[in-house]
Amino acid sequence: MKDHSAAPSDDHPARAGGCGSRRKRREKMLEASDIRLLMLHFLAQNAAHGYELIKSVEELSKGEYSPSPGIIYPNLTLLEEMEAIQVVDAQATRKAYRLTAAGEALLASSGDRVASLIARLSSLAILVNNRSIPAVEQAIHTLKMALNTRLAQQDISEAALQTLIAALHDAAEKITHS
Secondary structure, three states: OOOOOOOOOOOOOOOOOOHHHOOOOOOOOOOHHHHHHHHHHHHHHOOEOHHHHHHHHHHHOOOOOOOOHHHHHHHHHHHHHOOOEEEOOOOOOOOOEEEOHHHHHHHHHOHHHHHHHHHHHHHHHHHHHHHOOHHHHHHHHHHHHHHHHHHOOOOOOHHHHHHHHHHHHHHHHHHHOO
C-alpha cells in the first residue's frame, strides 16, 4: 500500500500530499438556521409539508440547490418545538405546517437575512441560465479540457506550472472586470 503521507517532492513543494490526501467537498450551501428562515418564509405564504418546502427552495434556485429531507424534517420538528409552526391537520397522511404568531415574529425580525438568502438562491438561478448559453458552455468546456490535458502530463516544469497559474489568474481577472 502506498504511503500518501510523504512530504511534497522537491520538484514541486506546493503540491503537498498525493491523490489520497485530497478530498473533494461540496461547499455547504446553507446553514440549518438559514434553512429554518426559508421554511418560515415559504410557510408564511402557504401551509406546506416537508416535500413542498424542499421543492420551493429548489424552484427558487432553478434546481441548483435542493435541501435534503435530512435537513428539512428535523428542522420542521425543531420549529414545531419552538412553537414557530404548527401542524394543520394531525390526522392527515402527510403533516402540513403553518406559521404561528411566534413564527411570524421570528420571520419579521429576520427580514434582512431572509431577503439575503432569497437573493443568494435567486442568483444561482441566474447563474444556471447564463451558464447554459451555448457559447459560454463551449468556452467553459474548452478551458476545462485544456487545463486537464496539460495537468495530466507527467513532468510539468515549474516554469510551465507558473505560466499556467498566471494564465488562470489573468483569465479570472478579465472575467471579473468584464
